[in-house]
Amino acid sequence: MELNSHPAQSTPLILDSLPDPPLSSGLSPRRSRVQIDLILLAVEALELGGAELMLSVAKDLELQGIIKNRVVLWRMRSTNPLRRAHTRRPLTLLEAKALVAIACSLARRLTANIRQLVLAYDQFSEKQMPLENHLLLSNYLERFRAHFRSRMNPRRSGVIAYKSDEKLNELALSLLCQLLFCTGTAGMQRFWTSLFDGEIS
Amino acid sequence: MNINRQYNLPNCTIKLEGYSSAISTQGDSRPLMTILTAAECYFVTQNQQLSGGKDLFESLVIAVSHYAQEYLSGIPQPESHQNQSVEVKLQKFNHLHRLTVRNSAIALAPLGDGHQSAESSIVNQIDLNTVQLFDLVDAIDQFLADTSTMPELGLKLQPVSRQYAAAREPLIKRATPVAVGVGGLAAAAALSFLLPIPQVDKPQDPTATTNSSESPSPVSANSPEASPSPTDLETLLGSVPEITDPTQLRFLQRKVYDKIFSKWEPNLKTFNEALVYRVAVGKDGEIIGYKAVNNVANSLADKTPLPELLYLPTTGSVPRQEPIALFKIVFTERGILQISPWRGFSRQPSLGPEIKDDDEVRDLSRKLYRQLRKNWSGVPTYRENLVYRVAVNKEGAIADYEAFNQAAFDYVKETPLHTLSQPVESNDTEVPKEPLAQFKVVFKPSGVLEVGPYSK
Numbered sequence: 084m085e086l087n088s089h090p091a092q093s094t095p096l097i098l099d100s101l102p103d104p105p106l107s108s109g110l111s112p113r114r115s116r117v118q119i120d121l122i123l124l125a126v127e128a129l130e131l132g133g134a135e136l137m138l139s140v141a142k143d144l145e146l147q148g149i150i151k152n153r154v155v156l157w158r159m160r161s162t163n164p165l166r167r168a169h170t171r172r173p174l175t176l177l178e179a180k181a182l183v184a185i186a187c188s189l190a191r192r193l194t195a196n197i198r199q200l201v202l203a204y205d206q207f208s209e210k211q212m213p214l215e216n217h218l219l220l221s222n223y224l225e226r227f228r229a230h231f232r233s234r235m236n237p238r239r240s241g242v243i244a245y246k247s248d249e250k251l252n253e254l255a256l257s258l259l260c261q262l263l264f265c266t267g268t269a270g271m272q273r274f275w276t277s278l279f280d281g282e283i284s
Numbered sequence: 285m286n287i288n289r290q291y292n293l294p295n296c297t298i299k300l301e302g303y304s305s306a307i308s309t310q311g312d313s314r315p316l317m318t319i320l321t322a323a324e325c326y327f328v329t330q331n332q333q334l335s336g337g338k339d340l341f342e343s344l345v346i347a348v349s350h351y352a353q354e355y356l357s358g359i360p361q362p363e364s365h366q367n368q369s370v371e372v373k374l375q376k377f378n379h380l381h382r383l384t385v386r387n388s389a390i391a392l393a394p395l396g397d398g399h400q401s402a403e404s405s406i407v408n409q410i411d412l413n414t415v416q417l418f419d420l421v422d423a424i425d426q427f428l429a430d431t432s433t434m435p436e437l438g439l440k441l442q443p444v445s446r447q448y449a450a451a452r453e454p455l456i457k458r459a460t461p462v463a464v465g466v467g468g469l470a471a472a473a474a475l476s477f478l479l480p481i482p483q484v485d486k487p488q489d490p491t492a493t494t495n496s497s498e499s500p501s502p503v504s505a506n507s508p509e510a511s512p513s514p515t516d517l518e519t520l521l522g523s524v525p526e527i528t529d530p531t532q533l534r535f536l537q538r539k540v541y542d543k544i545f546s547k548w549e550p551n552l553k554t555f556n557e558a559l560v561y562r563v564a565v566g567k568d569g570e571i572i573g574y575k576a577v578n579n580v581a582n583s584l585a586d587k588t589p590l591p592e593l594l595y596l597p598t599t600g601s602v603p604r605q606e607p608i609a610l611f612k613i614v615f616t617e618r619g620i621l622q623i624s625p626w627r628g629f630s631r632q633p634s635l636g637p638e639i640k641d642d643d644e645v646r647d648l649s650r651k652l653y654r655q656l657r658k659n660w661s662g663v664p665t666y667r668e669n670l671v672y673r674v675a676v677n678k679e680g681a682i683a684d685y686e687a688f689n690q691a692a693f694d695y696v697k698e699t700p701l702h703t704l705s706q707p708v709e710s711n712d713t714e715v716p717k718e719p720l721a722q723f724k725v726v727f728k729p730s731g732v733l734e735v736g737p738y739s740k
Contacts, residue, residue, distance in 0.1 A: 104443050164549055171549055171587055198415060205413035208379045237665075240546070243697045261356055263418050268425040269439050277356035279443035 095145045098180040100272055104279040111174040113164060115278040117241070119174075119182045120163035122265070122274075124234070125258035126189045128227035129196060140185050149181040167236040180275070186262075187271040194266045201263045204256055214252070227255035287317040289433045291426045293419035298427060299324040300341070302434075317433045325420070332410050334385055339370040344385075345424055345437065347372040351381070352421045353441065361444050380411040383420075527567060527609035533625045534633035536609050538686060539569035541623045544613070545693070547589030548621060555584050559615040562626060563590070564608045570595035572608065588615055637719040639678060645737075648721045651680035653735040656725065659700035660733060666695045670727040673738055674701065675720040683720050692727075699727050 106112070111119070127133040134153055141150040150156050159182060160166070162174040190197060196219075203217045215221045228251045235242045245251045265274045289300040302320040323341035326333040334340065351374035354361050371386040385408040412420065428439045527533060540563070559581040564573040571593045576582035585591060590613075610626035639645060652674065671688040682705040687693040696702055722738035 102441075169549060201418075202413075202415045205379065205415055209413070238694055240697060260414050263414065264352060264356055264421065267418065267422040268429050269441075270425075272439060272441055273352055273421075273425075274356060276441040276443055277353055280353065280357035280359040280361075281444055281446055283443050284446050 094177065095148065095181075095184075097144050097146075097184050098177065101180045101183065101275045103176055104276075105283050106176070106279070109176055111162070111176060111179040112279070112282040114282060115179060116162045116174050117165055118278055119179060119186065120160045120166070121254070122186045122258055122261060123160065123182065124230050125227060125255065125262055126186055126193070128223055128230055128255065129193055129200075129262075130189070136189065137185050140188050141181070144181075144184055144188060146181045146184065149178055150185075165235045165239050165241045167234060169236065179278070183271060183275050183278070187265045187274060190262045190265040190270070193262075197259065197263050197266060201260055204259070214256075223259070224252050224255050227251065227258075231255075285315070287315055289317060289427075289430070291423040291430075293423045293426075295328050295416040295419040296423050297324075297326045297328070298423045299326070300427070300433060314432045316435065318435070320434060325423075327410055327412070327416065327420075329416060330410055330412075332408075334408055334410075336370060336387070340372070340385065340387070342437075343370045343372040345428070347374050347383075348421055348424050349439075349441075350374075351417075353444075355381075355417075357444070359444055374417075377411060380413055381417045383410045383412060384408070525607040527607050528627070528630060530625075530629040530631055530633035531636060532567070533609055533629060536565050536567070536569055537611065537623055537625065540565055540571065540611060540613075541621065543569065543571070543593060544589055544623070545621055547592060548615070555580060555587065555615075556617055558617055559584055559588060561585075561588075561590065561613045563611045563613050565611060566595065566606055566608055574613075577612075635675065635720070635722055637717070639719045639721040644678070645721050648676050648678070648680055649723055649735050649737075652676055652682070652723060652725070653733065655680065655682075655704060656700055656735070657733055659704060660727065662698060664695075664698060664727070664729045664731070666691050666698065667729055669729070670695055670699060672699075672701060672725045672727075674723050674725045674735075676723070677718055677720055683718075685725075688724075701725075 103109075123137070130136065134156060137156060138150065138153060141147060141156070150159070157168075158170070158172060159174060159178050161168045161170055162172055163169065200220055200223060203220050204214065207214050207217060207220070214224065228248060231245065231251055231254075235245075237243065237246075245254055261274065264270055267273070285303060287302055287304060289302075291298040300317070300320060301322040302317045304316050305318045306316060320338045320341060322335070322337060323344075324333055324335040325341075325344065334344070350361050369387070373382075373384045373386075375382050375384070387407070425439065427433060428437060431438075527536070557578070557580045560577040561581055562575045562577055563571055566572050571590065572595050574585075574590050574594070576585060612622075612624050612626050614622040616622065639648070668689065668691040670692040672692050673686045673688060674682060675684040677683045682701065685701050685705055687696060724734075724736045724738045726732075726734040726736075728734070
């Protein structure tokens with residue numbers, strides 16, 4: 084099984100800055116799994132090329148030991164219980180760190196784009212103008228909704244809550260703002276730590 | 285020798301002034317700043333600035349860092365210890381983030397820069413949008429990452445403990461964006477920033493050593509998620525009374541079913557044989573112990589939600605005195621969940637006291653119909669009828685409901701039942717005492733609503 088294959092190897096350098104949260108199981112809690120997959124979904128809605136891009140970033144960050152190929156990446160993301168393809172396979176903390184490193188690295192590459200969208204969101208909400216009027220923002224929202232609906236299981240209660248376009252937009256915007264914070268100097272550590280808020284005893 | 289440091293972001297600039305307490309080595313291009321004398325935080329768009337000394341800056345760093353974490357996770361952080369003389373707060377304010385600085389001491393104007401008067405900085409309020417907030421966070425993070433400026437202040441993040449996230453809000457609520465607000469943001473938070481990382485409490489782990497021998501929590505050497513050893517459950521059974529009242533058992537049965545069902549994500553490939561457990565449940569519906577009945581159940585316990593749902597007493601050493609109910613729980617290989625009382629029902633369980641008066645029942649049925657009709661909206665996505673038992677009290681309020689078919693279970697969110705039902709649902713630790721009228725309610729995909737008499 085792939086989850087047992089790496090502890091012997093030394094952890095990739097980039098993951099050293101992410102401390103292990105005090106969890107006894109050594110596995111990612113449910114909320115973290117959902118959040119990680121959703122933040123990657125938001126990245127995919129920003130930039131075309133999804134999985135391939137993530138794999139190439141994994142290579143750049145020397146994470147191939149953890150994310151060997153497309154299938155492994157997909158399996159890791161399918162630990163999100165909201166997914167149609169959800170499996171009860173656990174997500175180890177090391178795997179979670181690798182996904183967070185990829186999300187933050189991609190967010191950094193997209194900094195200008197993310198900043199522009201969040202700024203538009205700020206300005207449009209301030210003036211109470213419909214976000215659909217902003218071309219790039221509405222493209223992002225539309226793509227996010229399409230990705231979400233095609234991959235999440237509509238029968239799970241966590242997904243039913245996002246039935247309406249409005250609710251999905253709210254989710255997409257919340258993730259977009261989180262991505263902005265991921266681009267920062269300590270963005271990766273901040274995002275990582277936030278995944279375990281309320282999960283430790 | 286004065287040392288100046290500056291951290292620039294498009295919307296926010298932080299300027300620090302101080303000196304080194306160490307004897308500086310000549311020719312050091314970037315001498316170490318260990319003493320901070322003045323700090324200035326300038327917001328470009330607002331053309332506003334905060335200035336003060338070490339107190340202000342330290343409070344600012346704590347408040348901003350905590351708010352950033354709260355913003356990311358949506359989980360309120362506990363109060364932090366800030367400097368007494370200068371209090372910095374960040375709060376959600378509509379779409380914006382309001383930064384408030386309360387200065388009880390006289391603000392120190394930066395040296396050689398007199399335009400900030402002492403009076404004006406007693407209370408200072410600046411509203412930031414999300415990008416501006418991010419720039420402030422990042423300016424501070426750049427400072428924290430800078431090892432040649434106040435090296436004792438570094439980024440120290442720590443997740444908030446479960447007790448601060450007591451009410452597990454649904455994802456939708458936690459993930460709502462800026463516009464909707466994270467709700468109840470406390471400015472300060474748990475991540476101790478200027479302090480060393482506190483000792484973390486012992487994790488609540490099934491293997492934790494806090495359990496007494498009488499505790500039903502599983503203790504096992506092999507796997508952290510193994511079921512309790514037989515003796516534990518047996519000891520427990522011998523020491524506390526068992527719940528046998530059929531009505532109460534029926535109540536607990538439903539509660540446990542809901543609990544497990546909502547957590548169970550059946551994966552048909554993981555096991556080929558049904559997993560059977562004997563489960564002890566407290567009168568509040570908490571699962572306080574379980575024991576695998578067959579071998580496969582023992583090895584695959586972690587594929588079920590049982591380990592996750594196991595209630596671990598916080599006061600580990602106090603033996604449990606409350607009565608327990610025993611259930612047989614079966615996870616079938618086809619993904620079906622079955623729960624039945626371990627010893628069966630001694631007689632037919634009742635639904636508690638009932639309202640019998642025909643006129644009253646007729647009245648209540650009309651009330652219920654109107655109430656549901658009014659609140660039932662949206663286009664049904666289900667293709668089957670949703671059948672429920674619905675109980676109302678004499679005022680007509682929905683006190684309880686129960687799904688009768690699978691579709692009713694799966695699509696309950698599309699009915700008004702879960703929003704209309706009174707909080708009885710959340711604290712139904714006891715069988716209802718007040719008399720209720722029972723109805724059978726059917727929601728049809730065609731939009732037809734039926735409220736009829738309930739019969740078994």
